[in-house]
Amino acid sequence: xxxxxxxxxxxxxxxxxxxxxxxxxxxxxxxxxxxxxxxxxxxxxxxxxxxxxxxxxxxxxxxxxxxxxxxxxxxxxxxxxxxxxxxxxxxxxxxxxxxxxxxxxxxxxxxxxxxxxxxxxxxxxxxxxxxxxxxxxxxxxxxxxxxxx
Numbered sequence: 001x002x003x004x005x006x007x008x009x010x011x012x013x014x015x016x017x018x019x020x021x022x023x024x025x026x027x028x029x030x031x032x033x034x035x036x037x038x039x040x041x042x043x044x045x046x047x048x049x050x051x052x053x054x055x056x057x058x059x060x061x062x063x064x065x066x067x068x069x070x071x072x073x074x075x076x077x078x079x080x081x082x083x084x085x086x087x088x089x090x091x092x093x094x095x096x097x098x099x100x101x102x103x104x105x106x107x108x109x110x111x112x113x114x115x116x117x118x119x120x121x122x123x124x125x126x127x128x129x130x131x132x133x134x135x136x137x138x139x140x141x142x143x144x145x146x147x148x149x
Contacts, residue, residue, distance in 0.1 A: 006087070006091065006092065007087075010044070010047070010051075013040055014051070014082050017048060018057065018074075018077065018082050019130065021068065021070035022130040022131070022133070022134050023134050025074055027069065028068065028069045029067050030067040031045055048086070051086060052068075052082075052085060053068070057070070057071060070130075075130065075131035077130045078128060078129055079124075079126075079128045079129075090125075092121070092122065094114070
């Protein structure tokens with residue numbers, strides 16, 4: 001069966017990365033620091049950050065103290081904008097069985113259930129801004145302390 005929520009690992013990583021960056025918008029984060037915080041592959045994260053930079057959601061800063069920083073006006077960025085930077089336009093699953101046309105008949109046995117769920121998910125992504133997520137983060141994410149080794 002197809003996934004109801006079509007979010008790839010890259011898109012999930014992008015959503016988490018953008019939340020980390022927005023928690024400290026004046027801070028430049030290295031790829032390694034973000035990858036460590038998310039327990040993610042540095043190589044995979046590098047590709048995600050490149051796509052976020054290309055879409056204008058983050059800025060890449062070169063040099064020995066370089067890294068990535070969230071763009072100004074980050075408060076307006078929606079989760080849908082981040083999702084679409086990674087996945088392209090929202091294309092929800094039309095059928096849980098992955099069919100182009102229902103094999104059973106002319107209408108879906110589940111009625112409008114899937115359509116309504118997709119509409120709610122898209123609406124939630126479009127209506128949720130990074131600023132809302134940051135305001136509900138626990139203090140440890142807003143001001144992380146250095147880990148002792």
